Amino acid sequence: MLINLYNQLLLNKKSKFIKEIILNDVIIFESVAYIMLNNLNYKLYNKNSQLISHFSKSQLNQFNLLDSNLRLSVIKKAKSKDLKLRMPQENFLKKILDAKSF
Secondary structure (H helix, E strand, O other), X not given: OHHHHHHHHHXXXXXXXXXXXXXXXXXXXXXXXXXXXXXXXXXXXXXXXXXXXXXXXXXXXXXXXXXXXHHXXXXXXXXXXHHHHHHHXXXXXHHHHHHOOO
């Protein structure tokens, strides 16, 4: 997720995304990606004191469910040509996830 957002957030569209998402989502995003964003000289929209340092198991489960639902929704609406172009990325990501032991 973070790599996909990199292009949207940091390359030529630095603040366009802020108009399209809920401010609470920005806090969550910046909390999760703080180190990477800091390394990329991204200017945070929230103060460090507003960032969330810990997410509960319940919150993580809700995020995962929301993520799965959003992915399914996007896939249902996607053109078959776009899905074919995305296949190598999906396969690569699957290899990485399969190789990791959690």
